[in-house]
Amino acid sequence: MLPVLTPSQMSEWVAAKMRAVGIDVTLKPLGKQTGTDLELPPLVLGRYGNDPQKPTVLVYCHYDVQPASLEDGWKHEPFVMTVEDNGRLCGRGTSDDKGPLIGWINMIEAFQEVGVDVPANLVFCFEGMEENGSFGLREALEEEADKYFADVDVVCIADVVWVSDEQLSIPQGLRGIIFYLVTITGAKQDAHSGGFGGQISEPMIDMVNIMASLVDSNGKILIPGIYDNVQPVTEKEYESYKELNISEDSLYGGTGGRSLHDNQADALIARWKKPSLSLHRIENALPGAGAVTSIPAKLVGKFSIRTVPFMKAEEIDVIVRKHIQDRFASLGSKNDIEIEAYPSDWFYEDAGHWNYEAAIRATRNVWGVDPAMTCEGGSIPIALDFKKILKKNVLLLPVGRPTDGQHSTNEKLDKSN
């Protein structure tokens, strides 16, 4: 049996590594997980350098990882780091996100070994609950914004990967999401379709009508006004997307998804620069599965809209609700409808900021090429939290590759990364 580190022991291990290179460490307790008696692992905060002449960079990584076990099909014991002959580091967390975390400490060691001064003050914020939803992080950022993080100039989040294995990149945008729940209620309980089919009002009929009115089979959103504030794609961006080195398999993430677009640039624009509306589920809202031929009495339809700059969530919500209510009214249904929305904003940074310029220059120095400025289709809530709470430029700095096996078996980090 391997020794198992508790989250709190893991935070101590990280703190010791940090102290060994001279980082001034503070463990910030986050209290108990809401609704439970479980103590959250602390934030490991650290400071290295305090020169008022230098910029101060807040570095975020996380020291928790996904579960793993040899029986899942790992070549090596996942919780022992194995270095393969080609220098590849194998093990859980090598890419997500223990590897990048240790990379920062190694970097300080390297500066120290060659006797060069680190050209920035570093403030560290290492989290232990990222893979579980970052419980407590937002509240901690709010508490420390004017205290521990008061002098932070910019933020660097080292928890992303390149856009493809072949293409160095820095993402400057992430789509937002507005998640919708539409509840339609008819009877008090599910009814037998033999006894009541044709006699009573069926929520499913309204539901599919409303769902079908939102988006067409080519991915075009049918809600009037939804595209009004979408930031246009520049010709330069379009041309740069054509040039990106992304295999077909990387582009579709191995899902075997059938493309709505016949070239890479259009596909990337659809993913990064345009809103999309996906229909997720229609679920029976009453307990018990019921007979397969029953008429469901109450249904919840789930869909979401991925938003992009410069759509305004509040305005989108108004037009979405109006569209659904108008459609529902047009059906002449006897059922009731209710709409709930859960918005989370898009993220977009100016790549002309010195924080980004430094990252671009560093990439060029190490790799000899400029990184592509890209986006991501999904959201990273913590990036938005840092930006909204600290009100500083936030850089997402990739360390690994998309095929590193993050959240999967045989996680690795290539020596080159």
Add this chain to the structure above:
Amino acid sequence: MLPVLTPSQMSEWVAAKMRAVGIDVTLKPLGKQTGTDLELPPLVLGRYGNDPQKPTVLVYCHYDVQPASLEDGWKHEPFVMTVEDNGRLCGRGTSDDKGPLIGWINMIEAFQEVGVDVPANLVFCFEGMEENGSFGLREALEEEADKYFADVDVVCIADVVWVSDEQLSIPQGLRGIIFYLVTITGAKQDAHSGGFGGQISEPMIDMVNIMASLVDSNGKILIPGIYDNVQPVTEKEYESYKELNISEDSLYGGTGGRSLHDNQADALIARWKKPSLSLHRIENALPGAGAVTSIPAKLVGKFSIRTVPFMKAEEIDVIVRKHIQDRFASLGSKNDIEIEAYPSDWFYEDAGHWNYEAAIRATRNVWGVDPAMTCEGGSIPIALDFKKILKKNVLLLPVGRPTDGQHSTNEKLDKSN
């Protein structure tokens, strides 16, 4: 502890009761339940009378019951028959269907006590697997159609109830059902809507479009030609439906369903005499629930059409498939579609047949009123099996009331029934 009778002991108990009144009993083994090592309980066959001058009536009942336990909220031990002060018989099976079964034996006893000859030859077919789907019954009917049942003139199934507690009735029609599975396939696996929303083709969009094209919120089926062969409702039927004594609660079965019709006759016509199309489910066809914001890769939509005389299932299937395929083609989708249909016919008998006339006359003699000729919205597969295999007139003779608690707690049979 009460002694628990196995299904096979129960069949012996029934056989003994039958033999006691002079019925010639044969137990017909049904072999093992398909795919299991479980012996099916036998059919209990019986003959009483063999006069070539008399009609021969096949009587069907079942001796198995639904599960029950005192803890479910029964007033009396469910597997001990309790007679309340008002003569009401309480216990599991009193109404469904041990009570009606024993009623036939009591009837023979009563004829014997008063020294009157039973005016028909009786052939009994008592089943022990009705509540589990009548495994083996159809095959047994096919085997015995030209043997044990060769001289049967008509069939009487005593396993239905009145249309309402207040209204004596004899159902002459049952709707059929064509159950549809529509499978739409896009990617090989569910995709993240952040990463792929707008980029790949989504099966759910096609699915809701197809579902929405089938029926409107007022219950009108939108498939061209679907109503072409529907038997018109006669003015006499319409007038008789107005007069039926059915409470609002009975009419909607306590579901709290919202009526599509503003009077009883229209509601009953929608349930009994018109086809209906109900949308049941849209289910993810791949294992694992997936994230709530995922794009499902493969979905199964389930709907059914309740059919009425004189719709032809094969013709309906042709127009339904054409409608769905045309709609799917119009979407310009990149996904694949597949359609499966599982039909079961409607049932309709001529109430002018002497089998029905006898039942109507018997009702009038006992109750002093004519039973209403009604229908049922659901199907009773065994009724259709008897009709198709024996090719004789089949009568569904109600014994109990709809509120007898069949399949529920506190099952009872009123003394008057």
